[in-house]
Amino acid sequence: xxxxxxxxxxxxxxxxxxxxxxxxxxxxxxxxxxxxxxxxxxxxxxxxxxxxxxxxxxxxxxxxxxxxxxxxxxxxxxxxxxxxxxxxxxxxxxxxxxxxxxxxxxxxxxxxxxxxxxxxxxxxxxxxxxxxxxxxxxxxxxxxxxxxxxxxxxxxxxxxxxxxxxxxxxxxxxxxxxxxxxxxxxxxxxxxxxxxxxxxxxxxxxxxxxxxxxxxxxxxxxxxxxxxxxxxxxxxxxxxxxxxxxxxxxxxxxxxxxxxxxxxxxxxxxxxxxxxxxxxxxxxxxxxxxxxxxxxxxxxxxxxxxxxxxxxxxxxxxxxxxxxxxxxxxxxxxxxxxxxxxxxxxxxxxxxxxxxxxxxxxxxxxxxxxxxxxxxxxxxxxxxxxxxxxxxxxxxxxxxxxxxxxxxxxxxxxxxxxxxxxxxxxxxxxxxxxxxxxxxxxxxxxxxxxxxxxxxxxxxxxxxxxxxxxxxxxxxxxxxxxxxxxxxxxxxxxxxxxxxxxxxxxxxxxxxxxxxxxxxxxxxxxxxxxxxxxxxxxxxxxxxxxxxxxxxxxxxxxxxxxxxxxxxxxxxxxxxxxxxxxxxxxxxxxxxxxxxxxxxxxxxxxxxxxxxxxxxxxxxxxxxxxxxxxxxxxxxxxxxxxxxxxxxxxxxxxxxxxxxxxxxxxxxxxxxxxxxxxxxxxxxxxxxxxx
Amino acid sequence: xxxxxxxxxxxxxxxxxxxxxxxxxxxxxxxxxxxxxxxxxxxxxxxxxxxxxxxxxxxxxxxxxxxxxxxxxxxxxxxxxxxxxxxxxxxxxxxxxxxxxxxxxxxxxxxxxxxxxxxxxxxxxxxxxxxxxxxxxxxxxxxxxxxxxxxxxxxxxxxxxxxxxxx
Numbered sequence: 001x002x003x004x005x006x007x008x009x010x011x012x013x014x015x016x017x018x019x020x021x022x023x024x025x026x027x028x029x030x031x032x033x034x035x036x037x038x039x040x041x042x043x044x045x046x047x048x049x050x051x052x053x054x055x056x057x058x059x060x061x062x063x064x065x066x067x068x069x070x071x072x073x074x075x076x077x078x079x080x081x082x083x084x085x086x087x088x089x090x091x092x093x094x095x096x097x098x099x100x101x102x103x104x105x106x107x108x109x110x111x112x113x114x115x116x117x118x119x120x121x122x123x124x125x126x127x128x129x130x131x132x133x134x135x136x137x138x139x140x141x142x143x144x145x146x147x148x149x150x151x152x153x154x155x156x157x158x159x160x161x162x163x164x165x166x167x168x169x170x171x172x173x174x175x176x177x178x179x180x181x182x183x184x185x186x187x188x189x190x191x192x193x194x195x196x197x198x199x200x201x202x203x204x205x206x207x208x209x210x211x212x213x214x215x216x217x218x219x220x221x222x223x224x225x226x227x228x229x230x231x232x233x234x235x236x237x238x239x240x241x242x243x244x245x246x247x248x249x250x251x252x253x254x255x256x257x258x259x260x261x262x263x264x265x266x267x268x269x270x271x272x273x274x275x276x277x278x279x280x281x282x283x284x285x286x287x288x289x290x291x292x293x294x295x296x297x298x299x300x301x302x303x304x305x306x307x308x309x310x311x312x313x314x315x316x317x318x319x320x321x322x323x324x325x326x327x328x329x330x331x332x333x334x335x336x337x338x339x340x341x342x343x344x345x346x347x348x349x350x351x352x353x354x355x356x357x358x359x360x361x362x363x364x365x366x367x368x369x370x371x372x373x374x375x376x377x378x379x380x381x382x383x384x385x386x387x388x389x390x391x392x393x394x395x396x397x398x399x400x401x402x403x404x405x406x407x408x409x410x411x412x413x414x415x416x417x418x419x420x421x422x423x424x425x426x427x428x429x430x431x432x433x434x435x436x437x438x439x440x441x442x443x444x445x446x447x448x449x450x451x452x453x454x455x456x457x458x459x460x461x462x463x464x465x466x467x468x469x470x471x472x473x474x475x476x477x478x479x480x481x482x483x484x485x486x487x488x489x490x491x492x493x494x495x496x497x498x499x500x501x502x503x504x505x506x507x508x509x510x511x512x513x514x515x516x517x518x519x520x521x522x523x524x525x526x527x528x529x530x531x532x533x534x535x536x537x538x539x540x541x542x543x544x545x546x547x548x549x550x551x552x553x554x555x556x557x558x559x560x561x562x563x564x565x566x567x568x569x570x571x572x573x574x575x576x577x578x579x580x581x582x583x584x585x586x587x588x589x590x591x592x593x594x595x596x597x598x599x600x601x602x603x604x605x606x607x608x609x610x611x612x613x614x615x616x617x618x619x620x621x622x623x624x625x626x627x628x629x630x631x632x633x634x635x636x637x638x639x640x641x642x643x644x645x646x647x648x649x650x651x652x653x654x655x656x657x658x659x660x661x662x663x664x665x666x667x668x669x670x671x672x673x674x675x676x677x678x679x680x681x682x683x684x685x686x687x688x689x690x691x
Numbered sequence: 692x693x694x695x696x697x698x699x700x701x702x703x704x705x706x707x708x709x710x711x712x713x714x715x716x717x718x719x720x721x722x723x724x725x726x727x728x729x730x731x732x733x734x735x736x737x738x739x740x741x742x743x744x745x746x747x748x749x750x751x752x753x754x755x756x757x758x759x760x761x762x763x764x765x766x767x768x769x770x771x772x773x774x775x776x777x778x779x780x781x782x783x784x785x786x787x788x789x790x791x792x793x794x795x796x797x798x799x800x801x802x803x804x805x806x807x808x809x810x811x812x813x814x815x816x817x818x819x820x821x822x823x824x825x826x827x828x829x830x831x832x833x834x835x836x837x838x839x840x841x842x843x844x845x846x847x848x849x850x851x852x853x854x855x856x857x858x
Binding site for chain 2: 252350351354362366373389393395396399492
């Protein structure tokens with residue numbers, strides 16, 4: 001299988017190189033009108049397209065060969081020895097594919113080939129633009145295939161040629177259900193941004209007229225964004241459940257690396273609407289998508305290049321130089337293309353008012369980019385400080401909680417304000433009408449927090465939490481009022497009830513109302529984040545029969561147990577949970593600590609009792625070496641569930657926005673409708689919405 | 692319109708000033724100081740975790756560091772001195788965040804400076820663009836005005852909006 005896999009990767013590289021060159025030559029010939037050459041450019045482009053499709057088959061064969069080798073415990077391969085063992089459960093054998101450098105690069109190649117395969121099969125809409133995008137994808141694919149063929153080879157044989165009887169096993173931190181889906185989701189996001197990037201660069205290279213390339217890539221971008229969002233949150237959930245420190249986001253460089261392209265991608269999804277609707281921000285959008293792709297590559301460099309240290313960097317090596325060179329080449333190509341073609345990106349309109357939907361998009365972009373810059377700055381600051389004064393400084397959550405929380409709160413504010421502003425300009429009258437209820441909701445929520453005993457002025461975290469909750473109330477009111485206002489119009493038009501009208505309203509503009517649902521999801525996520533300010537914890541050495549109290553809960557240790565299986569040894573405590581003196585769980589909570597036999601590495605398995613109000617999160621920290629008694633740490637983390645609920649709502653909203661809009665039935669209007677003449681003046685008459 | 696925007700601006704500014712003043716307060720009781728300082732330092736065992744959040748089995752470093760911190764607080768040292776003594780013992784990497792002097796100040800200032808510059812630049816640009824807009828054409832024929840008024844009336848009827856703009 002090793003030979004088969006290696007051969008498949010080599011074939012894939014040859015096909016990708018052919019795709020790149022044949023595509024490049026074909027497009028060049030087309031551009032200069034090379035119809036008189038021996039090979040017609042169209043035929044050359046078709047062979048390039050087919051090479052791309054065949055390349056997908058070759059990379060799939062290689063990925064299959066690696067998975068097959070893992071499942072058959074082929075310890076003649078260095079990669080299998082390093083990342084698997086015989087006792088490893090089957091689901092985690094899949095995870096071995098992305099747990100190491102070589103395997104995860106192969107996964108990247110395979111996902112890129114898959115995206116390319118779909119792109120090349122769906123080129124009917126615009127063959128030439130797809131040919132450009134396909135050729136650019138092939139260029140990216142060549143880079144990654146060079147890596148897996150010559151630099152980080154997944155099919156390398158063990159040194160000495162003698163296969164060991166068993167492997168070293170998978171990193172215990174990765175032996176958790178989410179690890180089977182978190183990395184592929186994240187990679188689907190990272191790799192997926194290559195597609196809109198390729199379309200944007202291709203459209204710029206060919207001076208593609210109009211905004212059609214945005215329509216073509218909208219679904220790609222939204223799918224990609226959704227996968228990246230899911231990937232990031234699955235990572236958060238994994239960190240919460242496995243690392244056992246009571247939190248879900250540690251501002252680790254690897255976490256930051258995933259957030260940066262998400263932020264620029266989110267900015268792109270918003271600002272692209274200005275280009276579609278008003279022909280504005282063309283250069284800005286092109287650079288946003290370029291930056292998103294570049295940040296995806298930078299994220300990979302940070303994760304694997306060893307540039308910054310991270311608790312998540314499972315696959316570091318000296319491969320960073322390759323990524324730096326690739327980043328440089330991509331940046332140079334983007335900059336050159338932009339400089340040569342920038343006259344094609346002239347804006348058709350300018351922003352007319354500071355208080356308008358366009359401005360709110362611009363400020364939203366600004367805040368998202370400020371957040372991205374702050375994260376990049378914080379992530380690279382240790383490198384910078386080491387370069388300047390020789391001391392590598394630490395930049396952890398303590399730094400980010402000071403600089404990122406105000407930015408996040410401002411972003412939440414804009415989430416509510418933006419949709420309430422009109423395109424072009426908002427009058428004070430309409431603002432007063434649209435903002436009155438959200439402002440009332442804000443103050444009611446803030447006063448409600450104070451009445452409920454939240455000491456808003458006591459602590460920075462509590463202050464921001466109260467402001468966040470109040471803004472959440474305001475934004476929710478704004479979103480609901482948008483739905484109600486629209487549904488009322490349809491209710492008057494059609495006579496349907498309000499709920500049915502709201503559904504019809506959403507179906508008539510899935511993108512807009514799906515977007516509002518996404519905003520609602522974001523509000524719920526922020527609601528959960530704000531709960532962090534009220535986290536409580538207690539740590540105690542707990543002999544059997546002893547108890548610890550946190551908030552309303554009292555945990556009583558029933559006893560400690562040790563067990564073993566083929567994969568690991570485990571020790572755990574069993575704790576009955578009482579709330580106000582009443583036992584609330586039928587089964588005791590059982591936090592455990594595992595030690596994996598194959599490599600002696602420990603892993604925390606947290607016991608978590610989650611409610612909508614808070615999580616009772618219990619960690620078995622190990623035994624006190626002096627007394628032999630277990631140490632239990634209990635956290636009471638408010639509102640964490642809302643983060644996961646918010647994610648579900650966000651994903652639902654994204655899917656909703658992807659559903660094609662219901663086309664209205666056009667009938668003659670009962671009242672005249674104003675049309676604009678060619679000279680821009682209004683006249684009456686024509687068709688309207690059904691009444 | 693302008694007066695309304697100014698009022699919003701002033702309210703926002705006042706909120707920011709109050710928030711900044713409130714954020715400047717610090718912890719005083721030993722438990723809160725231990726928690727506060729423990730979250731300002733990293734465990735130096737190589738786990739890359741904040742001192743009070745290092746929880747891996749058999750960490751030989753974090754326990755000693757915590758004891759040291761408890762002793763320092765009980766000894767009556769102020770926060771700054773305690774942090775300084777840890778830096779001398781474990782190096783600058785022990786601090787969970789950059790300090791607020793020298794080059795480190797740049798780490799704190801840069802995000803806000805860049806954000807403010809971008810914000811200011813954007814406001815300037817948008818106002819510049821808005822000023823460049825041609826004035827809307829007022830002249831309409833009576834038929835056009837009538838058609839527009841009919842359309843407005845229909846919009847008001849369907850959106851349930853009164854003539855004065857109130858819902």
